[in-house]
Amino acid sequence: MKILVQKFGGTSVATLERMQKVREKVCGALNHADKIVVVLSARDGETNALLRLAEQWSASPDKAECDLLVSTGEQVSIGLFAMLLKDCGLRARSLLAGQIPITTDDDFGCARILDINSAALLSFLNQYDVLVVAGFQGCAKDGRITTLGRGGSDTSAVALAAALGSVECEIYTDVDGVYTTDPNICSTARKMDRIAYNEMLEMASMGAKILHIRSVEFAQKYKVPVRVRSTFTDDPGTLVTQEDSTMEAVFVSGIAYDKDQARVTLHHLPDVPGVAAAVFGPLSAKGVLVDMIVQNTSLDGHTDITFTIPRKELKPTLAIMQEVAPKIGATEVLHDVNVAKVSAIGVGMRNHSGVAVRTFAALTKEGINILMISTSEIKITLLIREKYVELAVRILHDTFGLDADRPNRPCPA
């Protein structure tokens, strides 16, 4: 029995006409798969409308009640779509998370999936050809409705594919795949046929708009092949999958960037143990996501600590640092919002020295000053002045031969 999981986002189910398009996709897929599990999001704007309602009703809405409320968005989608399927004679039915169940912890608003009853799923698949499952929602052990957080429908789809034995999971969206970089700023950007899970994770700043990070982690953990493709074309899209040797033949597979950055520096503080904890402990407690961190080598027993954060976190971060600085003996708290991050990403980087050098050289040649550097096994990230970001993306895209007229990443033999 060949099973396929297909997930459609909010824009794909927003209107009757679009749902009819989705139905075409599902009917088409039944030509090459025996059974389809369709995962749907709430119709575009519905989740936000429900959240606005909750905020109107309460200054701090109870999280469990909020999940009960917000989960109605997906319930409406699956009811309507199942009607459409039944109308054309398909053996189909809707399934709420609690009817399978998809069991989660009780961390309302961002619950984690603990278990999916795959025996029940298979039994439903014996009775029906298409199951229409509500994305984004789960069910705590006591039967209360939970939600998985933003982008949770992607996670639902991948988890269902994993529960059914790593069947392929198609994530339909309004773009036709993952690109080597943002086509809006680099006209030579190329759609990739394949990308490794790790690369997709590192492409977060661009990829997160296409595929939710947690769903990629989930897919990687359970080895679920995920195909990102468009509801509105027949393009095969981009397959997110395990890396293999053909992928490693390419140094760099994509260039990412992120303008939502602010830089904070604690100046001239004593280089003694416990300083980093004193700085980042309070930030973590307030839920501020710190991204790059650089601490210079101590020269005179004093050092600087510089880190980046999302811009909207700048105000609370500075408030915390003004408190922390005197305690740890820093003389000054500096900040800068005119910065941006550019990254070169590729699983091939591991096997090829010199990627970092080529990156620095390419930017330096164009007179772009590098403010901070951070490296991981498969990523090099540079903080630069924001005004240079588009230029830097184009330079790096060209430097690593990612242009559209070059051959795409080879398929494995």
Add this chain to the structure above:
Amino acid sequence: MKILVQKFGGTSVATLERMQKVREKVCGALNHADKIVVVLSARDGETNALLRLAEQWSASPDKAECDLLVSTGEQVSIGLFAMLLKDCGLRARSLLAGQIPITTDDDFGCARILDINSAALLSFLNQYDVLVVAGFQGCAKDGRITTLGRGGSDTSAVALAAALGSVECEIYTDVDGVYTTDPNICSTARKMDRIAYNEMLEMASMGAKILHIRSVEFAQKYKVPVRVRSTFTDDPGTLVTQEDSTMEAVFVSGIAYDKDQARVTLHHLPDVPGVAAAVFGPLSAKGVLVDMIVQNTSLDGHTDITFTIPRKELKPTLAIMQEVAPKIGATEVLHDVNVAKVSAIGVGMRNHSGVAVRTFAALTKEGINILMISTSEIKITLLIREKYVELAVRILHDTFGLDADRPNRPCPA
């Protein structure tokens, strides 16, 4: 442990301001009850909006999927209201029908309640002071969501009260109780302090706007005292309860009317066995609700059959009768839409002869011709010309001493 069930309809939960009013009612009730079970409808207009959506999506929406869709209306109400309760520090939570469960059959769209897990309810009441339950919905044995049909939230409330041991059930609405007749056409109409279940059932044409018929049947069966009262005043409303001797001291307790009537006559058909079945069988099969039926005594081996139906059923009914008439030998099918029904209702009628006579005499005196008569143990119904209906209501209201300046039905000793 004193438990109270309170049900609030769509108009009472339509806006934040109104829900805050409802919260006041609930908090007030906690002064004289230990625990409250609140049953809510969907916000005004929501259920119809969801049904319109279903009709837009499908010419004949799948009933099970439609129930899944429509039940979101109540889910939104209970989530929002539970938030409000928690905001003022109450130990409260929402409950979907499936979380209790309220088990029904699988007659989607008009399911019947089979069982309520009262042990689970009591266990929830040990943890919480207020339970906010979604009305109108149930859960089939296989876990699918069902709905109880129009007005089903009243039935939910009464059934929950019955499951908790016939505790009082308050049905809040936008009127302050049940009146002796429609105050809009009879200025002397009086709010009743008490009314018997049977009377409430017979007052259908007026009462149905206040309290759903099935909920009254349910209340009568399980002896649940139901109090109809207004969300927007402090009036104690009308108690719907078992009849007792004080009630029987009053001949007639209310005058009802119904303008939504059409009359159909099958003329001059052979008076042989099986004729009635041949006429009403096909109507029943099409779901046409036949109300009054009169068959004249046979004179020459031929008879007339006359019956009334809701006006919107006239066209399909005539179509069926045109088919049936030749088969059973009727010479003609006649119809009339300018008719209306007036009823005098009272449990006291059983013990007092002469009510029918007084009714006929009062109308005749004013020159109102009686077209059809139908009687039950506690009701006399007359079909008259529609133009006389307001006049007839006022005459009968006066004839049986129901005017506002007379004393209300006495309370039992």
